[in-house]
Amino acid sequence: MGEQPTQRMERRVNWFLLKVANALTLARLCGAPVLIWVLLQTPLDRRFDWIAIGVILGLQTTDVLDGWLARRAKPDIHARVNPTGEMLDPVADKLYMNGAYITLMALGRVPLWAGGFVVARDLLILLGWIAAYLRSGVRLLPNLLGKAADSVQALALLMVLALPDNTVSTALLVLVAGLTVVSGVSYAKNALAPPQQA
Template identity: 30%
Template structure:
């Protein structure tokens, strides 16, 4: 009975709480499993906190900073600071993807956050520029076109992702993004920029209209590419579901 009692006692091992009656082979298996799972957690942490993702996080954090400076701007330096933050965020839009590919640090989190960060930055800044009166009158329609296109393409991409269909970004779409960011940069400078470069706001508005035109063209391309899959894959008469 004493021996049986000793066999039923439990002991602590490096792999955790293990009964003493479990043989050495089982304990070795538990230890090997613990060693296998430890690196996976480390790898996951590295994927979350790698430099490309940190740049994307910074772009998300730039959104409230830029919007706050434009909302409460009372001095020219606030416009310049907003422009500096916006420009830095726009530059990271290129480097996060480039570094992720160059360093083999692509992650699902990064692929999800990257387009979200871009759209948050553009949409929030355009809304604040309308609020500040920098974008007004007919030019508001250019901002509306850009915002509607972003929502449309995002919804289309989400739907196509369920079908495992990817729509590649065209060269013209990249030019659209560049013109759009430059236009917003001029408009952020706004009245402060007029002191240094007269016509800053006018340049920004003209570029915004050009970006809106490119937005319509590239948006139509995306719609043509996406609707083919929507029509081919959707059952006839399906009314679809309601959004959550």
């Protein structure tokens, strides 16, 4: 029996949703070097702080939208929803976030301890992904702690740019460090956990 019209339409809608989601992820990936360049201009002109804030908000918006679109698509039986997005999405996130923190550390606008926690955690997550995949073929998915840490990291970037040398910015960086450590430990536990038997 051939494919029903409703099934064909659903497949086309899914294809469109995933293409848009992947395009947004690629936009975020391409936006990472743009953000780094803008941040490097901030010592020369403080107006670039606000441009950087706009870029960060745009990157965060693409992160929300691509995930939302991918979840709207219904996977085929025995298939992952969006294997391309599963690979590119964390790469885009880590590239833009780590690039921003490393740049601001180099400019002296983020303390080394705060940015160091962010970079170290993501290196730990990368090693965890590799270890989990080599051991059991399992891909580590973002958990609630990891998403919370990522959100606070982005918020701290915005505050550092909008309110430099402010108590709120410092408090957020302390929170970033704490959540980053806790989420990193959580990812490590998931990576080192014995594979579940079917």
